[in-house]
Amino acid sequence: MKKSIKKTSNITLKKANKAKNDEFYTQLVDIEKELKHYKKQFEGKVVYCNCDDPFESNFFKYFATNFNALGLKRLIATSYKPSPIANTQLGLFGNDKTLAKVKGRPKATANKFIINEVHDIDGDGAFDIRDIAEQLKANKNNEWSPMDNDGDFRSEESVELLKQADIVVTNPPFSLFRNYIAQLTEYNKKFLIIGNTNAITYKEIFKLIKDDNLRTGYTNFNVGMFFEVPKEWERYHHINDDGKKIARVSTSCWFTNLEVEKHKEDIVLYKKYKEDDYPNYENYEAINISKVQEIPMNYKKKMGVPITFVDKHNPDQFEIIALGIVGSIDFNKNKKMEVLKEGKPTGKFTVNAKGTLYRKYNPEKDEYPAFRDIETDNLYSSIYARIIIKNKKPQK
Secondary structure (H helix, E strand, C coil), X not given: CCECCCCCCCCCHHHHHCCCCCCCEECHHHHHHHHHHHHHHHCCCEEEECCCCCCCCHHHHHHHHCHHHHCCCEEXXXXXXXXXXXXXXXXXXXXXXXXXXXXXXXXCCCEEEEECCCCCCCCCCCCCHHHHHHHHHHCCCCEEEECCCCCCCCCHHHHHHHHHCCEEXXXXXHXXXXXXXXXXXXXXXXXXXXXXXXXXXXXXXXXXXXXXXXEECCCCCCCCEEEEECCCCCCCCEECCCCCEEEEECCEEEXXXXXXXXXXXXXXXXXXXXXXXXXXXXXXXXXXXXXXXHCECCCCCCEEEEHHHHHCCCCCCEEEEEECEECCECCCCCCEEEXXXXXXXXXXXXXXXXXXXXXXXXXXXXXXXXEEECCCCCEEEECCCEEEEEECCCCC
């Protein structure tokens, strides 16, 4: 396998959204690994992939080739904008005469595929994308047509297709994640989508998690995913066997409101609470937990845990109370402090540690203090985003 000279451990899709070429494609292996867990929930359903170029999307390929195995009622796929390779693939699907004249030949517009049935049409004993091509050329019970707009999920045409869907499955633009989730919620749709892990800290997304209307999927929260990127893209991890550039996005995971069995399992707790092991926050009445596995089994009060907790959360075991940032909780102290950089004064000041949780600086555990109380000279450490929880069934 050819390796890139320019390697990077992480990139963000947000940067890609600002670039001229922003087509990031989820690898088929990641789709297969996650979606295999939901087979029964897809049975008899209309699946809509509304940010997926049917010519290139592995989501479309997965659902089209597994249409019968999953027992789908219908598959709808629309591209977010005109396909960059559509013209190179049109020969596979035939010419103008194979489609109704009113539909024309999809070239400059976004495309819409609606699949109602699939079968092995070429007689080779297997079903693949060429079988779909043959069925679309015959135009029997399936549809391929250009869209009236650029395929934006917020367009009137896309919304009408959304209304027909039971489950939406795709990799939406990360920069539009709030808008995307808001639309799915508005139309009360089931979904399984890829998003940035930091979206957990968005107040709209966090509320859904808190109310048990959103959860992570089966793929481990901390693994991240690899995506195919445009050939012009400079920041990539490696080149695969097909000659395509692959970039790793470590802050990416699956979000869904479908049932996920792992969220019905209790987190196994083995530590008991000892005051010296769990420091209190200075500005909020709760103890700090550094790692999920360190949650004490017998503690009944509020605890602040890392956002990775969401990936293991069982609503029957824990109550999610709030997000440990300003606007989500009321801090009980409003100290004016100087911001420190690597423990050194910066001449910049803040109230309440920039609206986050903080605790006393511990030189044995913390590399540098983050803040200095200008009245007492006490030093404090800032805490990365925490979720405030309570154990519903603490052990003795």
